[in-house]
Amino acid sequence: MSTTSRPIAASPERVWEVLADGWLYPLFVVGATRMRGVDDTWPAVGSRLHHSVGVWPALIDDTTEVLEVEEGRRILLLARAWPAGQAHVEISLEPDGKSTVVTMVEQVTGGPSALIPKPIQDPQLHLRNIETLRRLAFVVEGRTR
Template sequence: MSTVSRLFNTPADDIWKVIADGWLYSGWVVGASRIRAVDAHRSLELVARGWPLGEAKVVITLEDMGTQCRVSIAEDAIRGPGKLVPKVLRDPLIDVRNRETLSRLELMAAGGAGS
């Protein structure tokens, strides 16, 4: 899986508030144009569907460091044409998108979204 991490200057609780509100995903997840459903009991392991590339497994983890938090996103194609793209070409593209996703998540968490 392609994994990117970023150290946020925001407490983990503030980040969890944004992540826990599934309706906010389109505001910070690059490429998410709409949310089809929100499950109050979901975990942070997701299946992302992206036409025409197929599906990807996404795992988001938070490491609480007091006033800071390290957030990581691991992702890889699991179904569809995207899985046929060689990993050496696929990973850099995933990394670019997920770095921007982490930037947006940090801004939303620092700004009090999800409160």
């Protein structure tokens, strides 16, 4: 399991606005190449993002599903990228003065990626999620100016 946090210079409401707009995920999620569709009920439990991962022409079409949600505070996703695998990704928001600390916890839950030993897997997830949160900060902070 990999845990990564970063402060974003915006309120939790502003951060949540970006997370609640499924069409924006390829702007900040490392590896997400394009959106093919977003369920009308996103980010309600059971709703899905229909995305592609990878680099053209080797794209994989898959989905990410909301497993749990606390509006404005936390979302737990089941992110799929088969045949590589799937992971639980929890994103939580904690107010901190005029900023929000965003924390991502990611754990591979299935597929061949789950066979990679945790001491190798976790640092790779952490590095990817550092960049994901960096991109999320660009999107959120750019929208609040």
